[in-house]
Amino acid sequence: MVAQPIDHCRKLFMKHESHEGNLLEKTESQPKVDDVDIFTAARLLQYLMLFFIIYMCRREYHKSGRCHYLIWLRTCFMEKTLSPGEKKENETRKEEIKPEQEELQKKLEELQNKLEKLQKEMGRRKAQFKSAWRNAPLYADWRKEEFEAVKLTLDAASAHPALRLSEKGRQVAWQERPQDLPSSTQRFDSLPCVLGQLNITSGRCYWEVEVGDTCSWDLGICRDNITRKGVVTMSPQNGFWAIRLYEGEYWALTSPETLLILREIPLSVGIFLDYEAGDVSFYNMTDGSHIFTFPQNTFYGILRPLFRLWSSDSGLLTIVKVEEN
Incomplete structure (x- = not known):
């Protein structure tokens, strides 16, 4: 030819x-x-x-x-x-391959149908996950998809005189000689605490704190109108939702306190807050595992991040910087 x-x-x-x-x-x-x-x-x-x-x-x-x-x-x-003979041969060849083409078309349609079913199943499972993510507190990465990472610095006006803040306001440490600071209604004078410069009134947000080898600390949230003078018991009834490391043991500051057993020592702790749902959860960001979730609460007013060091040998706490998109 x-x-x-x-x-x-x-x-x-x-x-x-x-x-x-x-x-x-x-x-x-x-x-x-x-x-x-x-x-x-x-x-x-x-x-x-x-x-x-x-x-x-x-x-x-x-x-x-x-x-x-x-x-x-x-x-x-x-x-x-x-030539006429070649045209006839072409027609014959077309007829020969026609059944094969029909079979391939049929298989293609079957594959498309299976793909559509698979996509629907994936969509259904994703919807189930999104509707029930609170009931699956296994890994921090799951919650990151539903929460907003917030930029956070420390509020120097609220810091106890024994605490020293870094210039950028993302790190707090204990200093041997307390600072001579003017008295203020915003400043803690008994609990060595400092608050974050973030007023939370709605939504879902989270932040991470590097604890490293710090031997004693409290981390969590509190109401903005908590008592900052005199003796204060940190509990949900008094407006505190926090966890604690003290003398090698981890505690949830419930009432009474709850001893926590962690499978791995955290070098970084993630705090996840869902204001409308009354949900505050803590995660070990080292391995992504769940540490503790407070029983469902009803939040009202302003909530703020809470940081505490216990003594001069406590170490320091560092807020993990949120990367720019």
Whole structure:
């Protein structure tokens, strides 16, 4: 089937060479190429292009072991040059591969149906997860998708005189000699605490605190209007929701306190707050595991992050910086 256009191209080449020789014998008074020359060159170019297409088709045929591309291209570009026998052969070949095409189309439709079912199932499971994420407090990364990471610094006006804050307000440490600071209704004078500069009145948010090898600390949230003078018991009844590390033991400051057993010592603690749901949970950000969730509460007014160090050998606490998007 390929030989016919090739032979035709060869004849055209010979005719063109003969015609070119005749042109050389003409005098200089005939410088223009006549219409026959232009037509011959155009036909020659056309058959060269068809020859190239046939070559590429045969190449694809040998690579894939199928002749679908060849049949398609021959039908598109060479239909006018095919003999009746070749046209009949093409029709026969189309009929032969038609059942295979129908079978492939059927399998494609089956795969599309399975894909649609799989997508629906994934959507259903994702919806179930989103509706029940509070009941699956296993890993911190699950909650990060539902909570907003907040930029947080420490409020120097609330810091106990024994606490020293860093210049950027993200780190608190104990200092041997308490500062001589003016008295203020906002400042703690008995509990060595400091609050975060964040007023929370709605939404879901979280922040992380590096505790490292700090040996004694309290972390959590509290109401903005808590008592900051005199003796204060840290409990939910008094507006505190926090956990504590003291003398190697971890406690949830419930009433009474709850001893916590952690599978791994946290180097960083995550505090997750859902204001409307009354939910505050703590996570070990070292391994992502859940530490403790306070029983559901009803929050009102302003809530603020809470930090506490116990003594000069406590160490320091550092708020993890939120990366810019």
